[in-house]
Amino acid sequence: MAYKLNEALKALEALSKNPDDTAQAIRAIVAMSGNSGERLFNRFKRSNRGARILREKLELYDILSDIDQLGEMPEGSLGHGIWTFYTKEELSAQGLKGASEAASDGTAQGDPNSDQAIFGRRNRELHDVFHVLTGYGRDMRGEMAVLAFTFAQTKSTGIGYMVMRSMEGNGWDSETGRLMRQGYWRGRRAQWLIDQDWEELLPMPLEQLRSDLGVGPAPEYVQMRSAGAPVLAAG
Numbered sequence: 001m002a003y004k005l006n007e008a009l010k011a012l013e014a015l016s017k018n019p020d021d022t023a024q025a026i027r028a029i030v031a032m033s034g035n036s037g038e039r040l041f042n043r044f045k046r047s048n049r050g051a052r053i054l055r056e057k058l059e060l061y062d063i064l065s066d067i068d069q070l071g072e073m074p075e076g077s078l079g080h081g082i083w084t085f086y087t088k089e090e091l092s093a094q095g096l097k098g099a100s101e102a103a104s105d106g107t108a109q110g111d112p113n114s115d116q117a118i119f120g121r122r123n124r125e126l127h128d129v130f131h132v133l134t135g136y137g138r139d140m141r142g143e144m145a146v147l148a149f150t151f152a153q154t155k156s157t158g159i160g161y162m163v164m165r166s167m168e169g170n171g172w173d174s175e176t177g178r179l180m181r182q183g184y185w186r187g188r189r190a191q192w193l194i195d196q197d198w199e200e201l202l203p204m205p206l207e208q209l210r211s212d213l214g215v216g217p218a219p220e221y222v223q224m225r226s227a228g229a230p231v232l233a234a235g
Contacts, residue, residue, distance in 0.1 A: 004031040022099035033158030050195040064093035079202035135218020145183035152187025
């Protein structure tokens with residue numbers, strides 16, 4: 001698959017006008033992903049956990065879209081942390097799914113029951129899981145740090161392109177640049193997270209998972225929130 005630089009630049013221009021337009025971010029990533037998604041899928045299906053997930057056709061979306069089920073998970077767990085993240089930030093798994101569908105502009109995506117489609121949906125849902133697992137917020141700095149973390153995990157050229165453009169725009173030694181570099185190295189040091197059995201891990205203590213998976217503790221940083229982001233209560 002060829003890179004589509006013009007499409008990526010057009011999406012980035014729209015994103016600069018509305019940083020909360022997730023569909024545009026997805027368009028830019030897809031336009032510059034080339035064959036990296038196929039390479040990631042092949043690695044996933046070669047792993048024992050990945051092969052089982054595909055064989056059992058597990059859909060992480062089914063759990064993440066059930067806000068009540070997440071809220072009933074033990075306090076301090078990854079799942080409950082995602083519930084808190086969704087609630088405070090006025091987000092949802094349905095919202096990410098909708099943005100992904102909007103980014104496709106109605107283009108046919110093939111057999112929705114294929115291994116590739118199941119993997120693609122699961123990979124999409126990991127974005128919110130990574131937000132909570134790493135401790136990076138949905139603010140503009142946090143989003144870029146999560147992308148840098150994800151790039152280290154996936155080697156997606158589309159995500160790498162977004163990270164590179166942001167680093168160029170913000171500066172290597174800026175607060176955003178520092179956080180992105182930190183996110184990248186956290187992703188490099190962590191275990192490979194793409195094929196983890198997240199359905200089993202969601203009820204587990206978040207701090208234990210951060211340690212066990214090599215992600216490390218959540219960082220402290222000054223958030224840079226967009227105009228369209230919810231105003232968070234103090235404390």
